[in-house]
Amino acid sequence: MTGHRILAGANSKLRVTPWRGDVTTAYLTPTRGRPSLAIIEQCLSELPGAGYDSAITAALTGVDQIPFLQSGFSVLERLHLLKRTLYDIPRLRVSNVELRRTRPAEQPAILAIDAASFPPFWRLDDSGLTDAIAATPSARLAVAVTRSHEATIVGYAITGRAGPRGYLQRLAVDPEAHRQGIGSALVADGLRWLRRWGAREITVNTQEDNGSALALYARLGFRMQPDGLAVLRRSLDGPGQ
Numbered sequence: 001m002t003g004h005r006i007l008a009g010a011n012s013k014l015r016v017t018p019w020r021g022d023v024t025t026a027y028l029t030p031t032r033g034r035p036s037l038a039i040i041e042q043c044l045s046e047l048p049g050a051g052y053d054s055a056i057t058a059a060l061t062g063v064d065q066i067p068f069l070q071s072g073f074s075v076l077e078r079l080h081l082l083k084r085t086l087y088d089i090p091r092l093r094v095s096n097v098e099l100r101r102t103r104p105a106e107q108p109a110i111l112a113i114d115a116a117s118f119p120p121f122w123r124l125d126d127s128g129l130t131d132a133i134a135a136t137p138s139a140r141l142a143v144a145v146t147r148s149h150e151a152t153i154v155g156y157a158i159t160g161r162a163g164p165r166g167y168l169q170r171l172a173v174d175p176e177a178h179r180q181g182i183g184s185a186l187v188a189d190g191l192r193w194l195r196r197w198g199a200r201e202i203t204v205n206t207q208e209d210n211g212s213a214l215a216l217y218a219r220l221g222f223r224m225q226p227d228g229l230a231v232l233r234r235s236l237d238g239p240g241q
């Protein structure tokens with residue numbers, strides 16, 4: 001089971017890929033319906049033979065977590081889920097920074113900002129960035145660039161759209177440039193892009209202890225949803241490891 005694999009049951013599909021270039025960690029994403037216990041157990045029995053020693057899930061709702069918890073997974077990270085409509089979008093500008101769609105040569109600079117912004121396990125590599133962009137039928141990868149002579153990238157955001165629904169997939173600002181309004185301006189740019197293409201709402205999830213992101217989203221009018229999400233993990237040496 002190397003690379004990309006789909007396990008299909010009667011009413012569900014489970015996609016298996018390496019976790020962001022780590023070929024020992026399988027990343028399990030339900031792509032249709034809620035996987036049955038039988039599919040998850042089949043998947044877990046195949047993973048060690050394919051070189052995996054642990055598995056993690058995509059962010060799952062409480063009810064979608066049930067068959068994974070029954071298969072020996074436990075919570076790795078709890079996430080808050082926040083939403084906002086797209087009726088009133090603030091016009092936010094940062095005087096010395098331009099926001100625009102990225103250009104191909106800028107990928108290394110984007111990944112460097114990501115690496116400076118997230119702990120190693122959650123960082124994006126080339127394939128993770130590609131996956132985040134491909135996670136929805138259309139997406140905007142926007143960068144914040146200084147208007148100085150060097151035109152340095154100081155932040156980026158990935159906003160995705162599936163029909164009327166928008167998703168803020170990723171947001172990061174160079175730690176040297178925090179608290180200048182760049183993160184807020186990138187989010188507002190994504191909101192405008194979504195509205196232009198007919199979306200009605202945007203969803204974002206963020207780790208429960210990410211106070212800076214939660215404060216930013218609250219200020220921009222996102223509302224915390226009653227039920228959060230969780231990423232689950234299981235060692236393949238045995239359940240609950």
Ligand SMILES: CC(C)(COP(=O)(O)OP(=O)(O)OC[C@H]1O[C@@H](n2cnc3c(N)ncnc32)[C@H](O)[C@@H]1OP(=O)(O)O)[C@@H](O)C(=O)NCCC(=O)NCCS
Binds near residue numbers: 170
């Ligand atoms: C979250 C993040 C994108 C914010 O970027 P930023 O450019 O510093 O944000 P802004 O300057 O637009 O901040 C807007 C408001 O959010 C709140 N905020 C931002 N950072 C904060 C912090 N560290 N503590 C408290 N409030 C904070 C404040 O209300 C701030 O307004 P103020 O500066 O006038 O008080 C940035 O901290 C970051 O890249 N973090 C690491 C990656 C990350 O967590 N991404 C989000 C994952 S969902």
